[in-house]
Amino acid sequence: MSVDLAHIRQVMAEADCLYTEAEVEAAIDRVAVAINADLAERNPIVFCVMNGGLIFAGKLVTKLGFPLELSYLHATRYRNETQGGDLFWKAKPEISLIDRDVLIIDDILDEGHTLSAIVDFCHQAGARAVLTAVLIDKDHQRKARPDLKADYVGLGCSDRYIFGYGMDYKGYWRNAAGIYAVKGL
Numbered sequence: 531m532s533v534d535l536a537h538i539r540q541v542m543a544e545a546d547c548l549y550t551e552a553e554v555e556a557a558i559d560r561v562a563v564a565i566n567a568d569l570a571e572r573n574p575i576v577f578c579v580m581n582g583g584l585i586f587a588g589k590l591v592t593k594l595g596f597p598l599e600l601s602y603l604h605a606t607r608y609r610n611e612t613q614g615g616d617l618f619w620k621a622k623p624e625i626s627l628i629d630r631d632v633l634i635i636d637d638i639l640d641e642g643h644t645l646s647a648i649v650d651f652c653h654q655a656g657a658r659a660v661l662t663a664v665l666i667d668k669d670h671q672r673k674a675r676p677d678l679k680a681d682y683v684g685l686g687c688s689d690r691y692i693f694g695y696g697m698d699y700k701g702y703w704r705n706a707a708g709i710y711a712v713k714g715l
């Protein structure tokens with residue numbers, strides 16, 4: 531399917547900036563402080579959830595001052611759309627999780643089906659503890675479970691479709707240096 535780049539550019543031009551780059555960077559710093567305090571002695575395996583987790587994970591891990599192993603997994607349910615569907619695993623962890631502490635890093639906790647499925651997978655694979663860090667938690671009543679929370683949360687946002695800092699609009703603007711909401715969504 532061909533992409534209408536004029537539309538992609540227009541979405542950026544008309545978007546509302548929810549958080550500037552400086553605000554996002556300050557949030558990443560705060561998350562790093564909390565994780566450094568909790569995980570420094572636990573030799574965790576850290577998983578970046580591709581694709582959206584890429585920017586947050588990359589920035590966050592450079593601020594973690596303790597030994598860790600870094601890998602990735604890829605589970606997707608939006609597939610460049612603005613509405614989620616069934617979860618599809620593109621890449622499962624290959625490293626053994628047995629008796630390991632695991633930290634999952636993703637960009638957004640929206641309805642939470644993605645993070646829930648990843649956490650369940652890690653427990654079933656024998657992880658001792660599974661912790662989660664998200665850059666942003668969207669505020670609405672459609673969570674996969676009512677009590678669903680990440681252990682480490684950078685920022686919150688209202689119930690709009692957002693992009694930037696790893697999050698995409700139709701596959702674009704993951705590179706935006708700020709967090710933006712699409713006009714009208």
Ligand SMILES: O=P(O)(O)OC[C@H]1O[C@H](OP(=O)(O)OP(=O)(O)O)[C@H](O)[C@@H]1O
Pocket residue numbers: 579580581582583605606607608609610614636637638639640641642643644645698
């Ligand atoms: O909380 P949820 O409603 O489950 O949505 C959150 C997930 O959706 C996005 O991934 P997406 O499926 O778009 O895959 P991608 O990162 O590869 O684009 C995002 O990166 C999270 O992983």
Ligand code: HPA
Pocket residue numbers: 608638640641690691692693697698699
């Ligand atoms: O609001 C969003 N923006 C980008 N990706 C997403 N994945 C779930 N929700 C969102």
